[in-house]
Amino acid sequence: MKLTLIAVASTIVTLSLSALAEDMPGMKMDGMEGMQMTQDVKQTPVAKAEGTIKAINSEKHTVTIAHGAVPAVQWPAMTMAFSATADQLAGLNPGDQVIFEFRSEGAKATVVSIKKMK
Template identity: 60%
Template sequence: MKLTLIALTSSLIALSFVAQAEEMPGMKMDAMTMDAKPIEQPSATALVADASGTIKAIDSSRQKVTIAHGAVPALQWPPMTMGFRATEAQLAALKVGDKVNFKFQQEGAASTIVSIDVAK
């Protein structure tokens, strides 16, 4: 009887954890491994934000530009230096040290330049 009660209690506790994980916003459970995984957000929900900063590095082979930017109120971000995806045409118009104003799309952990202009 005690063994059955322990097994039943263990099962209920495990089900409680699964139910809580399923209710967590932005998380889903993988049916095979029971690992929590981030939910992919569709592009329609990607946020476009404005920022300004200074070009710190350009990596044309990876289509990345590193920008030290100011605060981004739309995302509640403090000033920081980070990499952004960019097109070849966008990168060709930039050089290290340029002061820029730009718009970028934030989708999950990916940040992609939508438009970028060298400040005058």
């Protein structure tokens, strides 16, 4: 008798959960038309900073820059590596003072533009 009750209770729970899952596609999304479910990399804000190039790694396509505080992304002054393309690194050398724009995604930052300061 106990096994029958357990089997019936398990079936009822399973069917209830299945019925709830079927209701999900019918959820009303009124007022949520502008909401995106995924974050597009192109929409990540671009931040600007100034700094001094400490190192360039052409093989890994990175540039290490000691930069000042970046209020746009709430970063303190620090020295860190940024991903960059070969074209962006062309003509740059350690010791150059630069102004640059970048996008930050988690622990990875990518240079959008970089120019030597005069």
